[in-house]
Amino acid sequence: MSVPVTARWVVLDIEGTMTATSQVHVVLYDYARPRLGPWIDEHPDDPVVREAVAQVKAEAGLDAAAGTAEVVSVLHSWMDADRKATPLKTLQGLIWSEGYARGELTTECFPDVVPALRRWRERGAQLAVFSSGSVAAQVASFSHTTEGDLRELFSGHFDTVNAGPKKERPSYEAITEHLEAEPGAVVFLSDVPAELDAAAAAGWRTVGLARPGEPHAEADFGAHPVVSRFDEVELEVIA
Structure with missing residues (x-):
């Protein structure tokens, strides 16, 4: 089932959302x-x-x-x-x-991820990442993927140092301020319900990822709309 979303900024979790949990663990x-x-x-x-x-x-x-x-x-x-x-x-x-x-590591995203990211960028959306992994690790991981160097797709990177804990509302408020965006113009995609709760409390739109085989596939996402693939998100970009 498709989920319609209206936003200017798409902020993305990595583990369990863009890549398999096994990529990290x-x-x-x-x-x-x-x-x-x-x-x-x-x-x-x-x-x-x-x-x-x-x-x-x-x-x-x-x-x-x-x-x-x-x-x-x-x-x-x-x-x-x-x-x-x-x-x-x-x-x-x-x-x-x-x-x-050194070429000893390569990031493998879920098959639906990169096509969706490129499609959203072509429509004028801005993309950012909020992960517990350090900004340095995020940038490095997107520089060497099975789909090539993806760094140019992202306009911002956030972690627990420059934003704060992922399950706390102030972290999302800090990111909103940094992006110079209205809270309602930002949508957060994550597989962790508690992170989505914190983002929603800060006024963000949210979409839960329940990917088969991932740790949170059967989680209770409450009122958050849920998809299993990025191509189920129908993004309308705010001009």
Whole structure:
């Protein structure tokens, strides 16, 4: 069943919405896991790495003098729990960026995604991404996909650092302000009902993605309209 939507901005979640959850939990996590320790040890003077390590120690209650092995143990436990911890996302993003640059990683979107994104852009819509993955990881992932380099399709990238937690209303209000848009001119596509609730509370339009085989396929989306594919969204672009 098609869902009509009127908007100027289309903001997109990634995991479970644009790509399979396994793209992150299997492909990307497995790539980052053995590289976290070596990356920390090989970049001791990188301020971004130092700050991320300090944040891990602070959040985990580790001593400031704790070694890399203790930090990595915490990071691995967070990965096992799928915790959206900012320092973890930062370090993963750095590692993934290098992996994409080396051609060792490639992002595979659902078949219906890229044609829809291009169609919406051709109609004049602006596209942005809001993901728990770091902005650096987002940009890197779209630079190397099975459909080529998709970076030019997106006009904005948001994560838990520059916007805030994905299940909280103020994050969407912050994005609205950054986009310089009216809340009602923005639609958010996500597979997580709680994220859609937060976006709706900020005045956004919402569409839930219930993709077969994904973790939230049978979730209760409440009043949010639901589709299983992007081509079921009938987008009318606000001039």
